[in-house]
Amino acid sequence: VKSVNITPWLVEDHFDTTVKMSTYLVAFIVSDFKSISKVTRHGVKISVYTVPDKINQAxxxxxAAVKLLDFYExxxxxxxxxxxxGKSAIPDFQSGAMENWGLTTYRESALLYDPEKSSASSKLWITMIIAHELAHQWFGNLVTMEWWNDLWLNEGFAKFMEFVSVSVTHxxxxxxxxxxxxxxxxxEVDALNSSxxxxxxxxDPAQILEMFDDVSYEKGSCILNMLRDYLTADMFKAGLVQYLQKYSYRNTKNEDLWNSMTNICPTIGNDKNEQQGDGFCRRSQQSSSSAHWTEGETLDVRAMMDTxxxxxxxPLVTVTVRGKNVHLQQERYMKGVDSPSPTGYLWHIPxxxxxxxxxxxxKFLMTTKADVLILPEEVEWVKFNVDMNGYYIVHYEDDGWDRLIHLLKExxxxxxxxxRASLVNNIFQLVSIKKLSISKAFDLTMYLKHERQIMxxxxxxxxxxPIYRLMERRDMDGTETQLKEYIVGLFKDLIxxxxxxxxxxxxxxxxxxxLLLFACRHGYQPCVDKAKGYFTEWQESNGTLSLPADVKTAVYAVGAQTSEGWHFLLSKYRLHLFSVERANIELALSLSGSKDKLQWLMDQGLHGDxxxxxxxxxxxxxxxxxxxxCHLAWTFLKENWEKFVEKFELGSNSISAIVTGVTSRYSTRSELAQVKEFFSSLDEKSxxxxxxxxxxxxIEDxxxxxxxxxxxxxxWLQNNHL
Structure with a gap:
């Protein structure tokens, strides 16, 4: 509100009274940052704060923040x-960003954008993070979960709203x-028994930190997307508005959200209770089976979403087509060492x-272990989980997969x-649980030679x-080289x-x-030669040549393979103010074949200078x-575990990323024994x-x-002359 000079060296600041809020959302920043500001259509002043020499990247x-805040209101x-x-770019910040009410904090790479130097991925990332933190101003700040067990009410919603908002504003x-x-x-993580x-x-605090994971964020957003697809966008939005209006400045639990969603239309098929308009509340029959969603059926979102x-x-849904009858069965999808299929799991699957x-x-709501759909006529193929809007995978029995593979090829x-992306994903997941052969999955991949879409x-x-990476670390008599050549060959025309x-x-x-980073890293010669040429020109210009932002990573990755190139990149890294450029160089430096250089790089990250x-x-x-x-990183983890815990805290994303990242490609019993032995030697919480x-x-998988x-x-590679 005002500042009063007490002495030449002391200023007393007076603040307005805050709204009712959770204490974890309070933030102060003491800095000499500069800022730029604009006012939204609704009259809110938005400011971006950065260190002075980066204000031109704000x-x-x-x-983006102005557009997004107006959209959310x-x-x-x-x-x-x-x-x-306020939005502040913090030079050294462990989190990606934090939604403090009225003063969100970000890593520089999550907020600052240079039109001349930033890549397309940087622009996308920044926009999504801003959308995420602004969504939190409602989901998390205005309405807060009662306890950390329901963290997903904050994070799943913010992650989901990134897509809802940015698809409209950008x-x-x-x-x-x-x-x-x-x-x-x-x-990937939800398939494990440890999910x-x-x-x-x-x-305890470590368990709370562990909740900030892919299940709370990504799965949370995916089941919300599934629910929106089920209810329709209009009805889903009506439920959200009701939830926010009812629980503003209050704490909520799971069931409060589901009750708000249920109340959008209490009875399906009962005209006096229907809301006018598009969607769910105006339809009573969505299935070609006469047994589901009958007149007068009560919509119980909580019963569905609790599952x-x-x-x-x-769930894994198994589909067996017999003429016009489609037999459906659900079970839990779970990876594991010959683990029996878990019983007692049942989902309400839209x-x-x-x-x-x-x-x-x-559309068809499956609420039992097994069911039958009746089609109006016999078909060549059926594809379930359209656009993969549902959080489940599908197995097609008999010749179901063969028909879909034929469709992809023709x-x-x-x-x-x-x-198409979901079929690629699902078939490999089915190989992992022995439902399909790896040869069937590889047969499907042959169509990718003609694929042009990103997903x-x-x-x-x-x-x-990842299959190549597993094989690369073993003596496979050249199979890994054949596989690499097959993968490069699939995408060669596109590259x-x-x-x-x-x-x-x-x-x-x-x-x-x-594509270019993949091709250059895996030795596709035309790519390597082109990248070498760019790197030489860039080096000869002493780094002043402007390289296209989207190819820099590939160029740097090739340049870092020589000692001279590696040291030149390091010299630019030491000077560089631009966070995205530093990230590009970090990746390239870590691709060196020199163990001494890799060790030095990790040591420097630990020192922090x-x-x-x-x-x-x-x-x-x-x-x-x-x-x-790979072995250096494991040794580094073991030798510095206590320092990691001190710097990043037990249960944090940083600790999790290190542990899973270092071990994810281990595939021998010796490596498994080492990992078990090390972690069992630590304190119980670790x-x-x-x-x-x-x-x-x-590793067991x-x-x-x-x-x-x-x-x-x-x-398979030999039989296909590869």
């Missing part, structure tokens, strides 16, 4: 309750192309499907790119490259089509970035993924961390996978 964040029909919203970013990746990431329900009891939030894991005869999305654009291409890479520029849509630019401590977890993981650095349990389970499939991959 414009994009300010403009309109969407939620609940005003932002404060007169101002349609050019095409965020819908990237939502699936979040759900695949969540399923946890979205809503789960927590009793998704109060039990861990997710199934969706299309067929060869109809592109119209049919006419892959007959289904959406998200549907299926990246998902193909995300399934195939060759890429221009080394920053042209195209955000999706096209992100795809280019991923040249390499910021906030970046240490990333660097350790980068080094661990380098064949020259040994019982969820990330440690996840690491052990993942890798061992089983390699035992079952490595020879089969070799045979």
């Amino acid at each position: 414009d994009y964040a300010l403009d 309109d969407y939620f029909s609940v005003p932002y309750p404060l007169p101002k919203q 349609p050019e970013l095409r965020v819908e192309d990237f939502f699936l990746r979040r759900c695949f990431d969540a399923m 946890h329900p979205i809503s789960t009891p927590v009793e 998704w939030t109060l039990q861990k894991g997710f 199934l969706t499907y299309i067929t060869s005869k109809s592109e119209t999305v049919q 006419n892959h654009t007959a289904i959406s790119s998200n549907d 299926p291409v990246l998902q193909g890479m995300n399934e195939l490259i 060759d089509q890429q221009s080394w520029s920053d042209e195209g849509s955000v999706s096209e630019r992100l795809l280019r970035h991923s 040249i390499v910021r401590t906030q970046d240490l977890p990333h660097i350790i993981v980068f080094v661990a993924r380098n064949p020259s650095g 040994a019982q961390l969820r990330c440690v349990q996840q690491a052990v389970e993942t 890798n061992i089983q996978w390699m035992d079952r499939n490595s020879e089969k991959v070799k045979t």
